[in-house]
Each structure stands twice: as C-alpha cells, then as structure tokens.
Amino acid sequence: MQPERGFETAYGLICSFCAACWYNNIYMRCQICQQNEATVHLTDISEKHRTEMHVCELCAQQQGLTVKSHISLNELLSGLLAAQPADDDVLGELKEEAACPRCGFTLEDFRRTGLLGCPADYRAFEKALMPLVEKAHDGGTSHCGKVPSRLRTGARKENRLWNLRRLLDEAVRGEDYEKAAVLRDEIQKLRSG
Amino acid sequence: MRVWCVKYRVSLCNASKSAAARWRLNHMKLTEISGNLNEWLSDSGPMSDVVLSSRIRLARNLAGYNFLGGCTDGERSEILKRLKDVLLGLDLGDRMFYISVHRAPKLDRNFLVERHLISRHHAFGKGPRGAVVAQREFFTGMINEEDHLRMQVIRSGCQLRRCAEQIDRIDDMVESKVDYAFDARLGYLTACPTNLGTAIRVSVMLHMPALKMAGQIERFFNACRDMNLAVRGLFGEGSEAAGDFYQISNQVSLGVAEADIVSRFEDQVIPEIVEYETAARHFLLADRVNVLDDKISRALALLKNAQLISSHEALFLLSHLRLGVNMLRHMGAESPAIRRLSSLRGAGGDSEGLSISMINKLFLLTLPAHLQINRGEQLDSAHRDALRAEIIRSTLSS
Numbered sequence: 001m002q003p004e005r006g007f008e009t010a011y012g013l014i015c016s017f018c019a020a021c022w023y024n025n026i027y028m029r030c031q032i033c034q035q036n037e038a039t040v041h042l043t044d045i046s047e048k049h050r051t052e053m054h055v056c057e058l059c060a061q062q063q064g065l066t067v068k069s070h071i072s073l074n075e076l077l078s079g080l081l082a083a084q085p086a087d088d089d090v091l092g093e094l095k096e097e098a099a100c101p102r103c104g105f106t107l108e109d110f111r112r113t114g115l116l117g118c119p120a121d122y123r124a125f126e127k128a129l130m131p132l133v134e135k136a137h138d139g140g141t142s143h144c145g146k147v148p149s150r151l152r153t154g155a156r157k158e159n160r161l162w163n164l165r166r167l168l169d170e171a172v173r174g175e176d177y178e179k180a181a182v183l184r185d186e187i188q189k190l191r192s193g
Numbered sequence: 194m195r196v197w198c199v200k201y202r203v204s205l206c207n208a209s210k211s212a213a214a215r216w217r218l219n220h221m222k223l224t225e226i227s228g229n230l231n232e233w234l235s236d237s238g239p240m241s242d243v244v245l246s247s248r249i250r251l252a253r254n255l256a257g258y259n260f261l262g263g264c265t266d267g268e269r270s271e272i273l274k275r276l277k278d279v280l281l282g283l284d285l286g287d288r289m290f291y292i293s294v295h296r297a298p299k300l301d302r303n304f305l306v307e308r309h310l311i312s313r314h315h316a317f318g319k320g321p322r323g324a325v326v327a328q329r330e331f332f333t334g335m336i337n338e339e340d341h342l343r344m345q346v347i348r349s350g351c352q353l354r355r356c357a358e359q360i361d362r363i364d365d366m367v368e369s370k371v372d373y374a375f376d377a378r379l380g381y382l383t384a385c386p387t388n389l390g391t392a393i394r395v396s397v398m399l400h401m402p403a404l405k406m407a408g409q410i411e412r413f414f415n416a417c418r419d420m421n422l423a424v425r426g427l428f429g430e431g432s433e434a435a436g437d438f439y440q441i442s443n444q445v446s447l448g449v450a451e452a453d454i455v456s457r458f459e460d461q462v463i464p465e466i467v468e469y470e471t472a473a474r475h476f477l478l479a480d481r482v483n484v485l486d487d488k489i490s491r492a493l494a495l496l497k498n499a500q501l502i503s504s505h506e507a508l509f510l511l512s513h514l515r516l517g518v519n520m521l522r523h524m525g526a527e528s529p530a531i532r533r534l535s536s537l538r539g540a541g542g543d544s545e546g547l548s549i550s551m552i553n554k555l556f557l558l559t560l561p562a563h564l565q566i567n568r569g570e571q572l573d574s575a576h577r578d579a580l581r582a583e584i585i586r587s588t589l590s591s
Contacts, residue, residue: 103263115339117263119254119374119382129386133379133447136387138421140448143380145391146361148368151375158377166448 030056032063100124142166161190223304227566230557231308231330236549238350242519243467245398245438245553248309249356249455250345251364252383252392256372260384261320261337270321273336279370280325280334283363288328295322300571304562309347311335332363340383340392342367351463353395357455380447390447395458399466402437402516403473406484412469417441420462436508436556441466474520482528489517489530497589501578507559507585515552522549537589551588559584 030036036056055063099106105117107125116122122129134141142162164187171180233246254260258272281289294302294315302316311324315338322337335343344367346360374382380390388394404410417424425440441462443454477485492513496502502510517534520526537547557563559581565572568580 103259105263109262113262115262115384116260116386118259119256119376122376122379122382122386133386133389136444137390137447138445140390140445142378143376143390143447145380145393145450145452146364148373148375149365150368150372156377159380162378 030054030059032056032059157190161187164190223301223566224569226308226328226330227304227563228558230550230554233331233347233349234550234553234557235349236553238348238352240463240467241350241549242523243399243401243470244351244463245400246347246349247351247353247356248345248347248396248398249353249360250343250394250396251360252340252381252388252394253342253344253364253367254374254382254384255341256374258341258374261339261341262384264320266320269337272341273321273323275371276334276336276342277323277325279367280336282370283366285327285332285363287331290326290328292324292326294324295320300562300565304566307557307560307562312338312343314338315343332359339385340388351397351459351467353397353455353459353463357395357451361451387444388446391449391451391454393446393451393454394442395454396440396442397458397463398438398440399470400436400438400512400515401466401470401473402512403477404470405437406488406516407473407476407481409469409473413439413466416465416469421445422462436512438508438512474516474524474526478520478524478526478528485517485520486528486530488513489534493530493533493589496585498586499582501575502582502585503574503578504560504581507581508556511552511555511585514547515549518547518549518552547589555585555588 031053032055036058040053040055040057040060100117100121101124102120103117105121107128110116110121110125116125130141143159144163144166147156147159164183168180168183168187171177171183233248238244238247255272255275258264258268261269264272277291281291283289292305292311294305294311297305302311305311305324306313306316308330310326310330310333312335315322315324315335318338320337322335324336325334326332331347333345335345344360344363346356346363348356376382381392383389383392401410401413404413414424421444422441423444425442426438443458446454492510496507496510496514514534517526517531521531521535534547558567561577564577564580564584572580
C-alpha cells in the first residue's frame, strides 16, 4: 500500500513526499542520531517557511513525538470512513451487515487495515464504501475501460449499461437533451437486444 | 553461489535432470544482473534528459478467492503456485525468472527494491509471495503483494503508450489462463478501494534539478496538485534535496479509461512538467550560470576526492553531474564546469566524456544492497561508504 498524498496529523502536515518516503525509503538516516533509519517524517508549514524533519522512531520518542511513523493511505482511508456523517441509513445498514457473509470481514477490519477481505465486501458494505470510493476517485463511481474478454457477454453488457446510464445522467445534468435522447435510445436498444 | 530457494535446492538432489534444467532456467542468481544497468535506466527513451522512466502497473485478483487479508497461508500458496506457473509460461521474448520473495534473505529483497523490481511492501510483507521477472527487467509480476497479482512494465524515458500496449497484451495472456475478480459496475476488484476500476497506476520518474536550483520547484508541486497527481521520491529520499528525483502517478482509477489516463499523461502532464524543467535550465544558463557552475564543480570535486560518501550524498551530487551532462548534450550548453565534465573520460573509454548511462550506473551500483551483492559480503555502513566513494572515484578519474 502506498500513500498517495499529504495529510494532517496531530503534529502537523505530513507531505506527500514524506508520507511516501517511509514507503520508498531505502536508507535514509535519522537527522538526530545519524545512525538509524529515519522512519518518522514531519513537515511543518508556517506562513512562508516549510521545514522538514526526518528522524528514527527512537529519537522521535525521546523528542516526545509520538506520531505514528507508518501512516498508510489505508489508515487515511479508514480515518475518512470513520469521519463519515452518522447517517441513520448507513448505520442501519452497518448493523444489519456487521460481517461479510463470505469472508467474515467487518467494517472494523477495514478501518483497521484499510483493506477489504474479499470481492463480496464491495456489495456487503456498499453503503459505507461508495462515498469513500467516490471521494478517492474524484467522483468516479462506475468503471469504464477494459473488460476481461473471458467475461460472459452478460457482464460485458451490464458494464456497458452502467456506463451509458452514467453518461445519460451527465447529459441530463448538463441539459444536453439531444445527447440524452441518443443515449436513452442506445440503452433501450441494448436492453432489448 | 546465491540460491533463491533452499527447499528447491534440497529437492534437486533426487530430481531428474530435466527438472534440474527447468529449475535452472526459471531461477536466477542475483549476481547475473547486479553488475549491470537495467534496460529502463539506459537513457535510451524519448525525453530521457528529464523523464528517467515510464512505468505502468496493473492490480488483479483471482475470482473465487478472498483478497489476501482474508486468505489462509494455504490459499496464499495456492494462488502463488497458480500465478507463478501462468507467468513463467508467458512468451515475452525474454527469459523469465521466479524469485521466492518470502524465502529470500533481507539483503536480496533490498536489492530487488533498489532495482525497482518489487515494491518495498512486497519485499517486507508477510506470507508466501514471489515475483516473476523478465531478464531484461522490463516486466515484473508480483504475486501476493497487496493484491494477488501486480504486473508492471517499465521502459526508459517517456514511453507510456508502449508500456500500456505491452501490459495490456500481457494482461490478455494472463487472463486467458485465469479468471479475474471483476464487477460490471466497479471494474477490476482490488483489496484497497483506491485501486478499483481499471486498477492501473501510471507513473513516470522525473529528474528536475534545474527547477530546484532556480528556486522554482514549487511550480512543479503546484502543477501536480492541480492535476491530481501523487508525488513520491525516487530512490526513497523524502526531501526535495535528495537528488531531485520525483515519481508522479495518477490517483484516480475508477471512471476513467486506461487509454485516457495514459494519453493525459503523455500529451498533457509530461510535456507541461518537462517544459518547466527545460525553461529552468535555459534560465540557469542565461542568468545563473555561476550557480550552475558552482553546483557542478562542487559535485565533481567531492565525488572525485571523497573517501567516504553516503548513498544519499552520492545521489545528490551525481544528480548535479547528470544535469550538466544533459545540458551539454541537449542544449549545447557551454560553461567552464560543463566543459570540465565533457573532458572527463568514462571508465569504459567513452570518447564523448561522461555519459548519462554511466552516471545512472553509478546511481544504481552504489546503492547499499548493490554494493554488498557485488562485493559478495555483508558490509556495515562505514564500509559501504568507503566502497561507494572508491567506485565513484575510480569511475570519474579513469
């Protein structure tokens, strides 16, 4: 799992470079002891100046920095998930589907690791996951692109329908009714075909 | 002799000759590649003065299995065996090797990370896992990394479209043998929702020392932020001072087709960023030639004389030499320091002075695990620093 961008911690902003460097860092030494591998990376951004500090966990502890050194995007995601509004529907759904029927994973497991247990989790936790997916993919909610050729024609058709519906939504929102009409006809044709 | 898999070696004693031959065919000693530059660092691709390499990575999971977090070790081994056989059977026009990552010593795993053959996560993860690597190192299939399969294709310079074509073909070949976990709405299903959809990660490694020297590196950061790109260090350096190498990659993989992601990178992102760096190089030459000369001269003096040098410092200094040589080659730059660089003769008797591939080779071969593998023994930090300085001195003074 690789961290993708900067994020806030209680001790300041961890920039994307630093967040990434614990991951990619092969041998970066602690700025304090100059011996151990630096695994804690802090970036402090004041009004104009930006200072960075790269220290090992031992020195970080001695300096009173208890920030977690290996914050991954998974954890960031988990944080986002935890920070979602306590919508009654979502909570109801979560109670109902506390564990995935296939792998037994719970949302708590996902919060902890940032990873899902099996493909069926996407359906089991759909209500909780989709806002997160949308956020991570800049508003993207349905796949467009490669479809495995071995996949049954039905699934390919279903994917095509998803995308056409998405384009139809966009066209309607953009008040492009001519395009919407074409897309609607295409959807009907595909459904009946 | 460094042997990857002890279990296999033992079983070889009783194995038939053909099995032994097959084993040798599919297993590699690290020393076979440790002394060479990998193909994607050879400085042969387009725009290679700024774009070191292009990489595309696809994440795939097998249908019918849980994601790795929900798998037992037995299931992980089953997935490993299945995918290993499929990948070793691919016809990519090159010898394919299998590396048993979970059995390899720590040093070897670090070596593979340094060569960008496997990720750090893969090297130091848990459970049965392995990698299938093409001998020329343009392709790696990581098995049981975060997803069941992560395939990557790397090429020198800006060659994302070629990478995309190649990885697509490879993906088709693998897909003809196994069923992927795929959902009509969400696309390729991945253990982490951030990779969902096309499950593609397009990235380029960039060398941008002039922007830093000209005090304009913020332009690059801002451009990346505006284009919603992730920025990372290259050989692990967290700060911008560490060699001025950056890796940028897409963050969105759902709702955009692979071809659109790739063409956006090739037609919009890369030209824009290369333009920034090129403009900064022209600016340095026209207005800050003393800054440029100072950096190059200091780098050369230190590299030619240092008795101890850390990999971090070596990367930082070699980066300045790389800038000088590229400015000479691509812009015909003339300054006292750059002239001194052109008068250096490479270790290989290169009549055109210090070459980029030679500098790239120094970058790679002086990394800690490379030093130790090539030396054939474990070395502590002080010995590594001495050996590194010696290699650089002898290369630059010959």
